[in-house]
Amino acid sequence: xxxxxxxxxxxxxxxxxxxxxxxxxxxxxxxxxxxxxxxxxxxxxxxxxxxxxxxxxxxxxxxxxxxxxxxxxxxxxxxxxxxxxxxxxxxxxxxxxxxxxxxxxxxxxxxxxxxxxxxxxxxxxxxxxxxxxxxxxxxxxxxxxxxxxxxxxxxxxxxxxxxxxxxxxxxxxxxxxxxxxxxxxxxxxxxxxxxxxxxxxxxxxxxxxxxxxxxxxxxxxxxxxxxxxxxxxxxxxxxxxxxxxxxxxxxxxxxxxxxxxxxxxxxxxxxxxxxxxxxxxxxxxxxxxxxxxxxxxxxxxxxxxxxxxxxxxxxxxxxxxxxxxxxxxxxxxxxxxxxxxxxxxxxxxxxxxxxxxxxxxxxxxxxxxxxxxxx
Amino acid sequence: xxxxxxxxxxxxxxxxxxxxxxxxxxxxxxxxxxxxxxxxxxxxxxxxxxxxxxxxxxxxxxxxxxxxxxxxxxxxxxxxxxxxxxxxxxxxxxxxxxxxxxxxxxxxxxxxxxxxxxxxxxxxxxxxxxxxxxxxxxxxxxxxxxxxxxxxxxxxxxxxxxxxxxxxxxxxxxxx
Amino acid sequence: xxxxxxxxxxxxxxxxxxxxxxxxxxxxxxxxxxxxxxxxxxxxxxxxxxxxxxxxxxxxxxxxxxxxxxxxxxxxxxxxxxxxxxxxxxxxxxxxxxxxxxxxxxxxxxxxxxxxxxxxxxxxxxxxxxxxxxxxxxxxxxxxxxxxxxxxxxxxxxxxxxxxxxxxxxxxxxxxxxxxxxxxxxxxxxxxxxxxxxxxxxxxxxxxxxxxxxxxxxxxxxxxxxxxxxxxxxxxxxxxxxxxxxxxxxxxxxxxxxxxxxxxxxxxxxxxxxx
Numbered sequence: 029x030x031x032x033x034x035x036x037x038x039x040x041x042x043x044x045x046x047x048x049x050x051x052x053x054x055x056x057x058x059x060x061x062x063x064x065x066x067x068x069x070x071x072x073x074x075x076x077x078x079x080x081x082x083x084x085x086x087x088x089x090x091x092x093x094x095x096x097x098x099x100x101x102x103x104x105x106x107x108x109x110x111x112x113x114x115x116x117x118x119x120x121x122x123x124x125x126x127x128x129x130x131x132x133x134x135x136x137x138x139x140x141x142x143x144x145x146x147x148x149x150x151x152x153x154x155x156x157x158x159x160x161x162x163x164x165x166x167x168x169x170x171x172x173x174x175x176x177x178x179x180x181x182x183x184x185x186x187x188x189x190x191x192x193x194x195x196x197x198x199x200x201x202x203x204x205x206x207x208x209x210x211x212x213x214x215x216x217x218x219x220x221x222x223x224x225x226x227x228x229x230x231x232x233x234x235x236x237x238x239x240x241x242x243x244x245x246x247x248x249x250x251x252x253x254x255x256x257x258x259x260x261x262x263x264x265x266x267x268x269x270x271x272x273x274x275x276x277x278x279x280x281x282x283x284x285x286x287x288x289x290x291x292x293x294x295x296x297x298x299x300x301x302x303x304x305x306x307x308x309x310x311x312x313x314x315x316x317x318x319x320x321x322x323x324x325x326x327x328x329x330x331x332x333x334x335x336x337x338x339x340x341x342x343x344x345x346x347x348x349x350x351x352x353x354x355x356x357x358x359x360x361x362x363x364x365x366x367x368x369x370x371x372x373x374x375x376x377x378x379x380x381x382x383x384x385x386x387x388x389x390x391x392x393x394x395x396x397x398x399x400x401x402x403x
Numbered sequence: 404x405x406x407x408x409x410x411x412x413x414x415x416x417x418x419x420x421x422x423x424x425x426x427x428x429x430x431x432x433x434x435x436x437x438x439x440x441x442x443x444x445x446x447x448x449x450x451x452x453x454x455x456x457x458x459x460x461x462x463x464x465x466x467x468x469x470x471x472x473x474x475x476x477x478x479x480x481x482x483x484x485x486x487x488x489x490x491x492x493x494x495x496x497x498x499x500x501x502x503x504x505x506x507x508x509x510x511x512x513x514x515x516x517x518x519x520x521x522x523x524x525x526x527x528x529x530x531x532x533x534x535x536x537x538x539x540x541x542x543x544x545x546x547x548x549x550x551x552x553x554x555x556x557x558x559x560x561x562x563x564x565x566x567x568x569x570x571x572x573x574x575x576x577x578x579x
Numbered sequence: 580x581x582x583x584x585x586x587x588x589x590x591x592x593x594x595x596x597x598x599x600x601x602x603x604x605x606x607x608x609x610x611x612x613x614x615x616x617x618x619x620x621x622x623x624x625x626x627x628x629x630x631x632x633x634x635x636x637x638x639x640x641x642x643x644x645x646x647x648x649x650x651x652x653x654x655x656x657x658x659x660x661x662x663x664x665x666x667x668x669x670x671x672x673x674x675x676x677x678x679x680x681x682x683x684x685x686x687x688x689x690x691x692x693x694x695x696x697x698x699x700x701x702x703x704x705x706x707x708x709x710x711x712x713x714x715x716x717x718x719x720x721x722x723x724x725x726x727x728x729x730x731x732x733x734x735x736x737x738x739x740x741x742x743x744x745x746x747x748x749x750x751x752x753x754x755x756x757x758x759x760x761x762x763x764x765x766x767x768x769x770x771x772x773x774x775x776x777x778x779x780x781x782x783x784x785x786x787x788x789x790x791x792x793x794x795x796x797x798x799x800x801x802x803x804x805x806x807x808x809x810x811x812x813x814x815x816x817x818x819x820x821x822x823x824x825x826x827x828x829x830x831x832x833x834x835x836x837x838x839x840x841x842x843x844x845x846x847x848x849x850x851x852x853x854x
Contacts (some may be wrong), residue, residue: 033427033430034430034436034438051663052659054658054662070849073845073846074849074852076850078842080658080659080662082655082658082688083655083685083687084684086652087652087655087684087688090655090658090659091655091656091662093648094628094646094655094656094657094660094661094662095659097646097659097660098659098663098664098667099663099664100663102659102663120649144441144444200439200465201465204437204465204466205426205437206426206465207435207436246664248623248664248666249623252642252643252644254638254639254646254647255645255646256639256646256647257647257648257649258647265593266639311465314464314465318464390466392464393463394468
C-alpha cells in the first residue's frame with residue numbers, strides 16, 4: 029500500500045497553485061489546459077479565493093494582472109492559441125512588474141493545430157512572444173510531481189522578483205496521470221511578495237534605492253501610486269527621459285540575470301566517463317531517460333542535462349555539462365527551437381545532433397537510441 | 404515487471420475511466436502507474452483509447468508505445484489501433500463489437516455478459532478492468548474494488564461490485 | 580470652492596495635462612473629481628483604470644490608486660481588481676475606440692456580469708491621439724483621417740449597446756452639460772452593479788479640424804445643439820430627433836444581483852462543501 033494517488037498533470041498544477049497561495053484565477057476554456065481552470069473553479073472558493081471565466085484569453089491575462097495588483101497571487105492557464113492572445117498583456121506585466129503565473133500546456137501548432145496532441149513548439153514564443161526587449165522566466169516540468177512543485181516555485185519566483193513566470197507543460201504532461209503524493213504543507217516553502225517598509229509618503233513603486241526588486245504595495249492599502257505600461261520613472265509615472273528609461277530597462281533585465289542563483293534549476297546526470305550527452309526537457313526528457321537506460325544495457329553510457337528552468341537559458345550549466353562530451357543529442361517536439369541555443373554557446377568541438385518530431389506524437393526511446401547508435 | 408495495457412473503443416463505453424481506475428488500483432497495490440488517453444474532437448461516440456503502464460519501478464517514457472495487452476471494443480478502434488501491439492502481445496476483443504480479426508486474439512463476451520447478468524451495459528468497463536487485473540495478475544482484486552468504490556456514486560455500488568466479480572471470474576477462466 | 584474640491588483629488592504636480600485647448604476630457608475629469616468629493620470617498624479606496632489614448636491619461640491626474648492599461652482592456656484589468664477586493668471603488672475611463680472597438684467584447688461582458696464597476700466613455704467620435712482615424716462612434720458621413728471621403732460605417736449607439744448587454748445603470752451626458760454629467764456620475768458611482776455613462780465630448784484638434792468645426796467653442800456648441808434631453812425627445816417627432824443625441828438616464832435597475840456578491844455566496848457554499 030502507498031499513500032500516493034493517481035493524479036493528472038493539470039490537476040497537480042491546480043493543487044500546486046492553491047498550496048502556493050494562489051487566490052485568483054482568470055481563464056478561458058482551451059484544450060489541453062481547461063482541466064486546470066475546472067479544478068481552480070472548484071478549489072479556489074473552498075479557500076476563500078476567486079475564480080472567473082473571462083470573455084477571452086486577453087481579458088484573462090488582464091484580469092490576473094488586476095487581481096495581483098489588488099494583492100492576490102494570481103494565475104491563468106492556456107494553450108498555444110490562447111498563449112498568442114495573452115502576449116501583449118504579458119508584456120504589460122513585465123513592464124509594470126506585476127507578479128503573475130501564466131501556464132501554457134503546449135499543443136501542436138501553428139494556429140489551431142493539434143488541440144489534443146503534445147508539442148514543445150512554443151519554447152521560443154515563451155522567450156520572445158511579447159514585443160520589446162525583456163528577460164523572462166520559463167519553467168518546464170517533466171512529471172506530475174514536478175508540475176506540482178514547479179507551480180509552487182513559479183509563484184515563489186513571480187512574487188520574489190515581481191515578474192510574470194511562465195510554466196510550460198505539454199499535452200502529455202497535462203493530460204497524463206501518475207503517482208503523486210501531495211506533501212504536507214509544512215514541507216513546502218512559500219515566498220510572498222515584499223510589502224513596503226516605508227510610509228506611503230516615502231514610497232515609490234519602482235524605487236531603485238530599494239534594490240533590483242522594489243516592494244509592491246497592493247491597491248487599497250494606503251499607498252496611492254500610478255501603474256502604466258509606458259516607460260516610467262521610480263514614481264510609476266510616464267517618462268521618456270533617456271537616463272530614466274535606461275535605468276528602468278537595465279533594472280528589469282538585471283533583476284532576472286543577477287538572480288540566476290535562485291531562478292536556475294537543472295537536473296544533470298553525468299558520471300564523467302560519458303562521451304555522449306542528451307540535452308532534453310519536459311516529456312522529451314522522460315523519453316531520453318528511458319533511452320539512456322536502454323543504451324546502458326548495450327554498454328553505452330550517456331549523460332543527461334535536463335533544464336527545469338529553460339529561460340533564462342542555462343548557458344553556464346551547459347558549458348560545464350559539455351566538458352568531455354563529443355556529441356550532444358537534442359530531442360525536441362519542434363523543428364529545433366532549443367537546439368539553436370545549445371549550438372549558440374558550444375564550440376565546434378562538440379557535435380550537436382538535433383532530433384526533431386513535429387507530428388503531435390512523443391519522441392520514442394527507440395528513436396533516440398537509433399539516433400545515438402547511427403551517428 | 405512492466406506491463407503496458409491499451410483499452411480502445413468508442414466514447415461512452417467508459418474506457419478512459421476504466422484506464423484511470425486500473426492505474427489507481429495498481430498504485431494502491433504499491434506499484435507505479437501512468438495513465439493517458441487519446442480522443443478526438445467528438446465528445447461522445449468517437450474512437451478513444453485509454454493507456455495504462457504499470458511497473459515495479461519508475462516509469463520514464465510516459466505513454467504506451469506498443470501494448471502488451473490490447474483490448475479492442477469497437478470496429479473503428481480495431482482499424483485504428485489493431486496493428487499496434489507487441490509481437491508477443493495479447494489482443495482481447497469483444498465479439499459483439501469487433502468482427503473479422505485475422506490475427507490471433509482472444510474473444511471475451513463482455514457486452515453480452517453484463518447485459519444478461521446485470522440487465523445493464525453500463526458496468527461494462529468495470530468488468531473489463533476486473534478481467535484484466537485477474538488475467539494479468541498485476542493488480543489485486545481488493546485494490547480494484549477500493550479504487551472503484553472511491554469513484555462511483557453510492558447507488559451504483561451493488562451493480563458495479565457484481566460486474567467486478569463477473570470480470571474476475573472471466574479473468575480466471577480465460578487465463579489458460 | 581469648486582476649484583478646491585477638484586484640487587483635493589488631483590495630482591497637481593502632474594499638471595499641466597496633455598489635453599488640447601477645447602478638449603472636453605478635462606470637464607469630465609472635473610465632474611468625476613467633484614463626484615468623489617460629494618460622496619466623501621477616501622482616496623485610498625478609489626481605483627481608476629484606463630485604456631490607451633487621450634482618455635487613458637486621465638488616471639495619472641487623479642490622486643488615487645491608478646492604472647493605465649493596454650488598449651481596450653481596462654475593464655478586464657478592473658474586473659480582476661474588483662474580484663480580489665470588492666471593497667474598492669473601481670472606476671474605468673475609456674475612449675470610444677477603447678470601449679467599443681478593441682475593447683467592445685470586454686464592455687458587453689462586464690455589463691452582462693453586472694460587476695460593480697463604473698465605466699465612463701470619453702466619446703469624442705474619433706481616435707484623437709493617433710491622428711483622427713474613424714471610430715465605431717464616428718457619425719455616418721463624417722470625415723476622419725482614414726475616412727477622407729466620409730465615413731460609410733453606421734455608428735454604434737453606446738447606450739443601446741450597454742443596455743442590450745445588461746448594464747444596470749445606463750446614462751448619457753455631454754461635456755457641455757456639466758451639471759447633468761456630474762449628477763449622473765454620482766448616481767453611477769453609487770449604483771451597485773455595472774454602471775455605464777456615455778459622455779459625448781469634443782476633439783477640436785481632430786474631429787473638429789477634419790469636419791470643418793473650426794474653433795474649440797464651436798465644437799462645444801455642437802454638443803449643446805445636438806443634445807436633447809431624453810424626456811423632451813419623447814414628445815418630439817422622429818424628424819425632429821434625427822441627427823440629435825439623446826441625453827438622460829436610460830436605466831437604473833436595482834434588482835439584478837451584483838457579481839462579486841454572488842461570488843461571495845459561492846465561497847460560502849464551497850467552504851461548507853455544498854455543490
